[in-house]
Amino acid sequence: MQDNLITVDRVSKSFTGAAGDELRVLDEITLELRAGEIVALLGRSGSGKSTLLRTIAGLISPTGGTVRYRGTELNGANPGTAMVFQSFALMPWLTVQDNVELGLAAQGVPVAQRRERALAAIDLIGLDGFESAYPKELSGGMRQRVGFARALVLEPDVLLMDEPFSALDVLTAENLRTELMSLWAGQKFPTKAVCIVTHNIEEAVLLADRVIVLGANPGHIRAEVTVDLDRPRDRKSPTFEALVDRLYDLLTGREADRHEPEPTVATPTARPLPAASVGGLAGLVEIVHARGGRVDLPDIAADLNFEIDDLLPLVDAATMLGFVEVEGGDLTLTTVGKDFTTADIQRSKQLFAEQARHRAPLVRTVCRALATSADGSLRAGFFLDLLRRGFSAADAQRQLDTAIDWARYGELFDYDTDTDRITADPAAGLVPETQLRSH
Numbered sequence: 001m002q003d004n005l006i007t008v009d010r011v012s013k014s015f016t017g018a019a020g021d022e023l024r025v026l027d028e029i030t031l032e033l034r035a036g037e038i039v040a041l042l043g044r045s046g047s048g049k050s051t052l053l054r055t056i057a058g059l060i061s062p063t064g065g066t067v068r069y070r071g072t073e074l075n076g077a078n079p080g081t082a083m084v085f086q087s088f089a090l091m092p093w094l095t096v097q098d099n100v101e102l103g104l105a106a107q108g109v110p111v112a113q114r115r116e117r118a119l120a121a122i123d124l125i126g127l128d129g130f131e132s133a134y135p136k137e138l139s140g141g142m143r144q145r146v147g148f149a150r151a152l153v154l155e156p157d158v159l160l161m162d163e164p165f166s167a168l169d170v171l172t173a174e175n176l177r178t179e180l181m182s183l184w185a186g187q188k189f190p191t192k193a194v195c196i197v198t199h200n201i202e203e204a205v206l207l208a209d210r211v212i213v214l215g216a217n218p219g220h221i222r223a224e225v226t227v228d229l230d231r232p233r234d235r236k237s238p239t240f241e242a243l244v245d246r247l248y249d250l251l252t253g254r255e256a257d258r259h260e261p262e263p264t265v266a267t268p269t270a271r272p273l274p275a276a277s278v279g280g281l282a283g284l285v286e287i288v289h290a291r292g293g294r295v296d297l298p299d300i301a302a303d304l305n306f307e308i309d310d311l312l313p314l315v316d317a318a319t320m321l322g323f324v325e326v327e328g329g330d331l332t333l334t335t336v337g338k339d340f341t342t343a344d345i346q347r348s349k350q351l352f353a354e355q356a357r358h359r360a361p362l363v364r365t366v367c368r369a370l371a372t373s374a375d376g377s378l379r380a381g382f383f384l385d386l387l388r389r390g391f392s393a394a395d396a397q398r399q400l401d402t403a404i405d406w407a408r409y410g411e412l413f414d415y416d417t418d419t420d421r422i423t424a425d426p427a428a429g430l431v432p433e434t435q436l437r438s439h
């Protein structure tokens, strides 16, 4: 049996918003990190990956449930972990050597030993000769090497990594991943397990033994997929591609066991609007049409050089509006989607408006509220206040911005910067014309 290092036991986490409202970010997460394995936490933006990783590191305390390290419940920072950050998080005024020594100094390790251990970590991670350099003198890839050395020098049982390659260019990221994997395969790697947060499916399949797929609203475990492929892994092998397809499916498909209401009846907080502009989602529908009405998602992501986080909101938006359907990693154009993309601009706007009004919960809610208003207009703050019950302030604003973008295109309503009000478009027929607010 594998040695269990960290246990996350029914962990939930809520944050308190500015208005005193509670925002649930993690919901009853249970998982184990065991010696000898690399685990990827895969999910879209906002699914709580970073919050979960920080909870494992003991930097955030859970609202419910416990995190245990070797059987002992955490009470502060997890002594068995060290973290590599996406942003590198180096001290600009310290040299490479001093940056790497920092954590050892905090642990009270004597100076001579600190030097020796830091030099070994610097050597291991390929930074030999850069000991006296300052971060600003290094390329992004070299800076992240310092990030790795600084974590590895602590010889943690579990190395935690929060999107460590996503701030690097493609080639640098690939080189660093490959090097990391060969170190992991060798005897010198000073940690027993790795847990990496990523929104990049291929990265997860490339690195991990197990991929834990997180869903959002609130963050929960959707599925766990074992990656039983020999290393080094070949991205082009059919088994690799099949796993990528499966993970795409898990990230885009509906969850049978969760009661996600249909967009036609859901409230704006139960089915948030995906962060997609009209241009973006219309572009995706156009591509699906141009490719014969059916496409493989991983293929278009690769062709367009898109990362999953860029593409999925567009897929979600097009699905919410009923323009495409998703199944098994494939996107299929619907009849209304085909009409939308082939019709003339006026008809296309009309179709968009009809779909948005019925299938985009926030657009529907705003339309209804405007219809019951005295003059077809309401303060934007009214909607923001309502949204703050289910979203953070920034997310509530983003939701309203998306609704306005969609409604403006569909000529349903618009935002008036002078008055800070949302106003029905006379053409939409939401309110009798005699009632409309005059400008």
Ligand SMILES: Nc1ncnc2c1ncn2[C@@H]1O[C@H](COP(=O)(O)OP(=O)(O)OP(=O)(O)O)[C@@H](O)[C@H]1O
Pocket (backbone or CB within 6 Å): 015, 016, 023, 025, 043, 044, 045, 046, 047, 048, 049, 050, 051, 052, 199, 392, 395
């Ligand atoms: N300190 C905080 N206070 C309030 N809300 C927070 C806080 N930290 C995170 N959140 C919210 O929790 C949700 C999940 O955030 P988190 O960063 O964990 O997600 P993620 O999956 O890592 O996303 P990303 O890939 O965008 O970082 C988001 O809606 C975010 O706004």
